[in-house]
Amino acid sequence: MKKLGKLLFSLVLLLPIFVSTVVNAQDDDPISVAVVYSGNLGDQSYNDSANMGAMQAAEEFGVEIKNLEGTTPDVWESNLLAAADAGYDLVICSSSNFDEYLRKIAPMYPDVKFAIIDTTVEGDNVQSISFAQNEGSFLAGAAAALFTTETDIEGVNEENIIGWVGGMDIPVLHDFFIGYEQGAKYIDPDITVLQSFAGTWNDPLRGKELTLAQFEQGADIVMNVASGTGPGILEAAAEAGKFAIGVDLNQDNDQPGHVLTSMIKRVDTAVYTVISDVVNDTFEGNKTQYLDVAVEGVSLSDFSVIREHLGEQFPEHIVEQVTELAEKIASGEIEVDNAEGFGVE
Numbered sequence: 001m002k003k004l005g006k007l008l009f010s011l012v013l014l015l016p017i018f019v020s021t022v023v024n025a026q027d028d029d030p031i032s033v034a035v036v037y038s039g040n041l042g043d044q045s046y047n048d049s050a051n052m053g054a055m056q057a058a059e060e061f062g063v064e065i066k067n068l069e070g071t072t073p074d075v076w077e078s079n080l081l082a083a084a085d086a087g088y089d090l091v092i093c094s095s096s097n098f099d100e101y102l103r104k105i106a107p108m109y110p111d112v113k114f115a116i117i118d119t120t121v122e123g124d125n126v127q128s129i130s131f132a133q134n135e136g137s138f139l140a141g142a143a144a145a146l147f148t149t150e151t152d153i154e155g156v157n158e159e160n161i162i163g164w165v166g167g168m169d170i171p172v173l174h175d176f177f178i179g180y181e182q183g184a185k186y187i188d189p190d191i192t193v194l195q196s197f198a199g200t201w202n203d204p205l206r207g208k209e210l211t212l213a214q215f216e217q218g219a220d221i222v223m224n225v226a227s228g229t230g231p232g233i234l235e236a237a238a239e240a241g242k243f244a245i246g247v248d249l250n251q252d253n254d255q256p257g258h259v260l261t262s263m264i265k266r267v268d269t270a271v272y273t274v275i276s277d278v279v280n281d282t283f284e285g286n287k288t289q290y291l292d293v294a295v296e297g298v299s300l301s302d303f304s305v306i307r308e309h310l311g312e313q314f315p316e317h318i319v320e321q322v323t324e325l326a327e328k329i330a331s332g333e334i335e336v337d338n339a340e341g342f343g344v345e
Helices: 002-027 046-061 073-085 096-108 133-147 171-187 204-216 227-240 267-279 304-313 316-331
Strands: 032-036 064-068 090-093 113-117 126-131 161-166 192-197 221-225 243-248 259-265 287-291 298-300
Touching (some): 032 073, 046 064, 046 227, 046 243, 046 267, 073 090, 073 096, 090 267, 096 113, 113 267, 126 267, 133 161, 133 221, 133 243, 133 259, 133 298, 133 316, 171 192, 192 204, 204 227, 221 227, 259 304, 267 287
Parallel strands (some): 032 064, 032 090, 126 287, 161 192, 161 221, 221 243, 243 259
Antiparallel strands (some): 259 298
């Protein structure tokens, strides 16, 4: 009996060691995730938002994250193929630029889970996450149209002209612009909305040149939809004593006093969500999630930075009207137009 007692006591002492060994063995083999980017981190916009979601998942779930950056189509395709071939548990295509490559590569690797953000790709091993960027841009366009009439504010002229500068001329940016223009014309049917594409996600100087050109054409506020090209748009607003609207992340503090608001697109939520689906074994292929105004997948920042800088000159009615418009979009009272291929079928 004494021998049995000693044996049980020894097993109790060894149990924590055994449990620790099992946990460590699991920790040694965490879920691995590759995120392929059609640009570089450090853009203070779309890519950084995606990375924030990945880092949050890494911290909470202990997953391993590998970032693959690139600025040209040949690199995008080779990075995606390399990630698939390396056997990651999940490969996330961060943008719609990967659409054609994913359609080709995903069927070649049926045991790899893929996700794509900002568009929809069908596949038994592909999950898609799209946004109602048209709805968020509607609110941005409405805010711009309201602000451009505030001629008592220094830098706002008497012309009812606003601007918009995008990165690459791709379908998702047309969805942005359609919403922006519709929101502006909802406020003022006669407003002029200027549009330019930089042709790149990674050239702040080009963004600055295009924005200054729109200011010269009479715009006093320009929306940035250009990722790494975008900082130049915001810088142009500050340099010219004009105004801009940020995108993806809250960019209101990037050029304080010259950014009216930011159209926040929760790319971080998209990345975090699909990683958590894999962690929780709830990943489903041929599934599309749609993040709209109603679920706060897109929204405007709270105007607090510009309010602080303008003080009593800040037109509080803009916040009230934009809030009302967001509620009408969420309820379906206002239907925002989509570019072809976007929206809920």
